Amino acid sequence: MINAAVLGACGRMGSLIIENITCSANMQLVAAFDIGNVGKDAGEFAHVGNLGIQISDVKDLETVLKKTQADVLIDFTAAGATVINAPIAARCGVNLIIGTTGLTPEQRAVIDGAIRENEVRAVISPNYSVGVNVFFKIVREAAKYLADYDVEIIEAHHNQKKDAPSGTALRAADVISEALGGKEYVYGREGIAPRGKEIGIHAVRGGDITGDHTVLFVGNSERVEVRHMAHSRQIFAKGAVRAAEWVCGQNPGIYAMDDVLGL
Ligand SMILES: NC(=O)C1=CN([C@@H]2O[C@H](COP(=O)(O)OP(=O)(O)OC[C@H]3O[C@@H](n4cnc5c(N)ncnc54)[C@H](OP(=O)(O)O)[C@@H]3O)[C@@H](O)[C@H]2O)C=CC1
């Protein structure tokens, strides 16, 4: 049985991940952390009744991870939190599933360094859905065939999302850039802004949009659009739990979701 801990347990994703852990035959919840709601039962936020696991203060992360013998910590919080907490978990020998987006390259380097130094296992992905990881593959192929077409990426999310553009949009841009041997990115446009060879990236925020991503390859007289639309956050939560079960059986290292899915 895999002992799982969840960071951001009261959030939109953390609570759904806890719900999914309760449905897993191979995994049990041993700890739940957040910055608020300390002492409340984690099941309250996941709407699964009383689990007997109280929300712990994130300040007690090290102590509680050790005490509960957690095998894996699933973290969907915020970049400023993940850059502090992932290294603490790695130093405790706890494997990591990181879903937090908005990490700067410097924050990512700190996290990667701690994972490697402590020889734990981690999956780090801006999107744990099966569909989006297939979308990345299609986008990579399309970019190779449409190398001289203009590329624009449009993402849309709910009005509570803090980071922009989304981690998924940035990963799509990186996938295209890798396929084409390097591209500059332009974020939105205003004023006098003639188009060059860049990838344009645009963020829409409103209401309860779960997460839409569209890549446009635009030529003269035609365009190709590759689109993924999430209907529910369950796709991310199920993917994160699947990644957590998978990673515990791997060699130490940093993996992506396409490794988990064998894509
Ligand atoms: N990789 C993927 O597939 C997906 C990634 N995400 C990403 O996951 C992250 C969380 O998204 P979402 O669940 O919607 O956000 P929420 O704001 O709903 O949840 C985040 C939770 O983390 C808590 N939190 C904030 N700071 C800390 C901290 N320092 N220590 C502990 N807990 C903290 C928040 O508390 P409080 O509310 O008090 O701030 C909240 O309970 C985002 O970066 C988002 O982009 C989202 C969906 C899918």
Ligand SMILES: O=C(O)C1=N[C@H](C(=O)O)C[C@H](O)C1
């Ligand atoms: O914050 C969200 O909600 C989401 N964030 C991820 C991202 O930034 O790519 C993934 C998903 O689209 C939902």
